[in-house]
Amino acid sequence: MCATATIEPTGAGRARKARAGGAVGLTGSDGVRKAGAGGAYAPTFGELLASEDPELLREPLRRWMASGRAGRESAAFVYESWLRCGGEPELIRESVRCWLTLHADRETAQLLYKAWLTAGGDRPLVRAAIERWLDLHGLSLAARFVLVAWLSSGGAVETFHSQVLTWLHAHREDPDAQYLLRVWLERGGERGVVARPLTCWLGHHAGREEAGLVCSEWLRAGGAPAVIETVLPRWLAVHGRQADASFPLAAWLRRGGEHALLAVPVRRWLDFHAGTPSARFVLRAWLSCGGDPAVIRDGLERWLRAHGHTRAASHLRREAARATLPQRLPAGATHSLEKSRVVRAARMS
Secondary structure (H helix, E strand, C coil): CCCCCCCCCHHHHHHHHHHHHHHCCCCCCCCCCCCCCCCCCCCCHHHHHHHCCHHHHHHHHHHHHCCCCCCCCCHHHHHHHHHHCCCCHHHHHHHHHHHHHHHCCCCCHHHHHHHHHHCCCCHHHHHHHHHHHHHHHCCCCCHHHHHHHHHHCCCCCCCCHHHHHHHHHHCCCCCCHHHHHHHHHHCCCCCHHHHHHHHHHHHHHCCCCCHHHHHHHHHHCCCCHHHHCCHHHHHHHHHCCCHHHHHHHHHHHHCCCCHHHHHHHHHHHHHHHCCCCCHHHHHHHHHHCCCCHHHHHHHHHHHHHHHCCCHHHHHHHHHHHHCCCCCCCCHHHHHHHHHHHHHHHHHHC
């Protein structure tokens, strides 16, 4: 059983499951009957938990919850294991509800909250318990797991608005604060209230690969390009050749960021990825924002040679025409455009 919210190596995870199994009394045969007469071997409940197979675990779990142990504090590890291996939350709902009346404020309860929300368990069941838990542990590093799980599961940003901001201001330099920043922006949280922790985080971690995702989410959420205008070029200088650099590049251009600032990074990215289907997003964003067509001319030619037959190509050609792109498009590109017009006219007649 995995008793932590972080990903562990398989061996370490199994060792922790074994310790957790012992903590809740899962060793021995009391949770699982023997497989047959004559004392044939049957796995213990702890071994079934470690198997991470919900089909094998379902009926033994029912018996275990009826054995009188379901309310123990350490039972949270059992519920977490069930949820993380794909088990349905409804099976343990009543046991979890009873457990929360006894142990909702325990520090380790965060494991259960995270697993419950991630597995799609109903949020109203744990909302009040999480609020009490955050009152006690809201500044702990572990609180991030609970807050991210709440928002990722569709929980309203207003519910724990103050707790999110308090945590971000307290841990704005923590490398993992980026997870909470990103999900806050993805879920429509107010931009202005996280601008300071976001810029602080980027100031310390601009070279990290994840910084590109933070920049992208800020721009997609409608954040001002000026907030990241010194960070994004630094990030692109290190990671600008990666395929995923297309996301912050396109987001910057769509949000009206100064296109001249990214002319070199855009051209360099296209040198490596102009032939890929997704390059059209960077090309269209550059043309739509009024960037110099000459910057992407070679990349556009390469993309049209590879994808000129697609529907997306017609949209890109129209953007290029509006941008008065010099007529250096490959011959096949103009021919295919004329051909597509003829075909459409024939279909309409």
